[in-house]
Amino acid sequence: MARRVFLHVGTAKSGTSFLQDLWWQHRDELRERGLLLPGGRRRDHFAAAAVVKGMTAVVETLRDRERDAWRRLVEETSAWSGDALVTNEHFSDSPPDAAAAALADLAGAAEEVHVVVTARDLGRVLPSAWQQRVKMGARQPYRRFLATVRRGEDDQKFWRYQDVPAILGLWSAGLPDARVHLVVVPPAGAPRDELWLRTASVLGLDVTGLDTAARRPNDSLGLVEAELLRRINERVPRPRRTPALTRHVKGTFVPEALAGSAERESFVLPARHHAWVRERSEAVVADLRARAYDVVGDPDELLPADPRAGRTPDDATDDELLAAARVVLSRLGLPDAPTLDGALDVVAAELLTHR
Template sequence: MARRAFLHVGTAKSGTSYLQDLWWRHRDELGDRGLLLPGRRRRDHFTAAALVKGMTAVVDDLGDRDRDVWDRLVQETRAWPGDVLVSNEHFADSPADAAAAALADLASAAAEVHVLVTARDLGRVLPSAWQQRVKMGARMPYRKFLGSVRREDGDQKFWRYQDVPGILDVWSAGVPGERVHVVVVPAPGAPRDELWLRTASVLGLDVTGLDTAALRPNDSLGVVEAELLRRINDAVPRDRRSLAYSRHVKGTFVPTALVGSAPRDSFALPDNHVAWIEEAGATAVAALRSSSYDLVGDVDDLLPAVAPDGRTPDQVSEAELLAAAATVLARLDLGRADSLGEALDALAGHLLSVG
């Protein structure tokens, strides 16, 4: 039986990819230091989350071997004498009964079960979440996206992955408060490895000597690049945007052709959205301060910060978009375009031909 089982359930856009990349890169070294990441590969933890929460679109396509991934992770936990870590942000929106069942499974395999949540301020999460949707083919303008989040529209999944107090309510049921850890993503300007060190302290892990340099390229987009991609999506007929298309855009087109095609700008929060975003952040901070959870880092860093020199995508000019598109066309050896419309059509056609 494991000594402790840590389940990292999210939230999305809170440094999860960064942490998971490091955990899996150093998996062997971490095992030597007493921490097991069960499974054969990082995707096993995603599959486990899909199984736990009943993510039908994923589960229905699983092969026979993958359908028992969660059970195998639990079995590996039971056989390990030290600590165990399972991490995927898709656990975050699990129904309460599914979360309770998963925690019970881990309790049967470890002497202690701990829940880990990483959290980031809404001022940075909202632009990042919109950008992620655009990478997956979304056409909704930034301001309209913010409005849909504010209204909690029926098809808007944002809060299912970002309502930190709500997620903690679900995943802390039956778990002592001191075993529910909320790690705050540090404010801009902090050392890059600060989040890594904070989570290591929760895990009781000595990470001395482990390289924390990012090996994967940073595929976050600036304001111009993100708006250009949204315009390209808008030029692609809805019935042509397949899963293969989305995967190609996110996995190949964005990191190899789009990133760096325009000067980098920060995202701003539109003036008419600042008040409710600040209120939502303050409400979450107050809930955390009144809880019995283990809070790691400065909780005030969850209060949204407004970028003083940022812009919104609708403030981007046609000339800036055309210049970025010209750079992308050149990188793809697709010639040149005399207008933005011509460039968008060329790029959309290219993506449809390869995706």
């Protein structure tokens, strides 16, 4: 039986990829230092989260061994005598009964169960979350996304991954507050490894000498590139948006063809949205201060920075989009297109060959 098992459940867009990349990069060294990442690869934790959460559309695409991922991770943890870590942000919006069952499974595999939530200020999360949705095939313009999030329309999926008090409440059921950890993502401008160090302190892990340089390419998109991808998505018929196509877009098309096709220009949270984001964030901070969870970092770091001037993807011009699209066509070895509509159609048709 493990001494402690840490279940890192999210939130999305809170440095999870950065942390997971480092944990898996240093997996062998971490094992020598007493921390086990059960499973053979990072995807095992994603598959386990999909099974626990009941992501039917994803589970149907998994191989038999992947569908058994959660049970295998629990069994490996049970056979380990040190600490263990399971990590995937899709755990965060699991149904209550699924979360309870997962915690019970882990309680049978370790002497102590700990839950870890990482959280970032909403002012930075919102642009990042929209971009991630677009990479997954979303067609919704940035301005519409912000409006639906603000109103909580249609059981807004965004809040199921970002309502920090609710996620903590879901995953803390039956656990002592001291075993429920919130790691606050440092503000912009903080040392790059600060989140890594904060999380390591929760795990009781000595990370001295471990390289924190990124090994995976940064495929974050500027506003022109992100808007170009959104418009390409509009040309892909919804019935043909398959999990395989999404994997191709995220894993190949974005990093190899799209990223860098236009000047890198980050986009902002429009000033008109700042007031409600600030109000919501202040309510979260007040809730956290009223709890006895273990918080690493200052809760006030979850408050958004003051509004800053800048453009959004909705401001991208057709000329800018066409110029970027032509770079993409060239990288894909496809003929040039004289119009934006023509370029969008050609790129969308090329993507559909990889379904």
